[in-house]
Amino acid sequence: MDKDDAMKLLLTSGGVSNQSIRDALADMLGKPIEEATALCxxxxxxxxYPRTAVMTWRQIAGQTSTPMVELGWKSVGMLELTALPSIGADNWVPLVRETDALLVCGGDVLYLDHWMRKSGLAELLPSLTETVYVGLSAGSMVMAPHVGEEFVGWKPSGGGDSALGMVDFSIFPHLDNPMCPENTMADAEKWAERVPVPGYALDDESAITVVDGTIAVVSEGHWRHFEG
Structure with missing residues (x-):
């Protein structure tokens, strides 16, 4: 994306999990969250799947420990990427263009990359200069050039660990989360040695903002930048 004319990115590890991240989101929206519309x-x-079946419903319903949908939006709709190729762009592109925020949930990052491309959303993103992209875990990681072999689950037909490359750094999420014992700082250091671009390790109280090409970390927890 052109740094001077790009959508605003809020790339989180654990959602809008604290007041600092929430304030950053409201600032990027240019209005209170309660006055903004969103698509999940x-x-x-x-x-x-199948282990995320229940969590998928909870994410959409706003019943999670990783706040996205449950922030008090004026309205929230759902944008299911796997459905988009079958319904025609005129049925969903105007909806996306008029929405204030896209809430892109976590899961498998390369599966998400595949469907963002196949649905046409990836091609549309650079033109959404008035939209705030809010990523959660995989929803944040997908914006990177590479995700790292540690995060390759679902495998694309061409192999590899490449994602959208809409930013020039990679993200290691859920740093030191007890539910993710493989996401320690030592694991992040090994990941950073293999990823061919700069990287950020973020705990679930940290996020990265990208506005007009300027990168900043918003955190009430801990994080680390790797030069690459």
Missing amino acids: VPTAMYGM
Whole structure:
């Protein structure tokens, strides 16, 4: 994306999990969250079925520990990427263009990458200069050039770990989360040695904002930047 004319990105590890991240989101929206509209994109969850079946519903319903849908939006709709190729762009592109925020949920990052491309959403994203893209875990990681072999689950036909490359860094999420014992700082250091671009390890109280090409970390927890 052109740095001077691109959509605003809020790339989180654990959703809008604290007041600092929430304030950053409201600032990017240019209005209170309660006055903004959103579309929830749950597609990445399907790449981890069947174990994410219940979590997919909870994410859409706003009943999670990783706040996205449950922030008090004026309205929330659902944008299911796997359905888009069958309904025609005129049925969903105007809806996306008029929405204030896209809430892109976690799950399998390369499965999400596949459907963002196949649905046409990836091609549309650079033109959404008034939209705030809010990523959660895989929804954040998919914007990177590479995700790292540690995060390859669902495998694309061409192999590899490449994602959309709409930013020039990669993300290691859920740093030191007790539910993710393989996501320690030592694991992040090994990941960073293999990923061919700069990277950020984020805990679930941290996020990255990208606005007009300027990258900043918003955190009430801990994080680390790797030069690459």
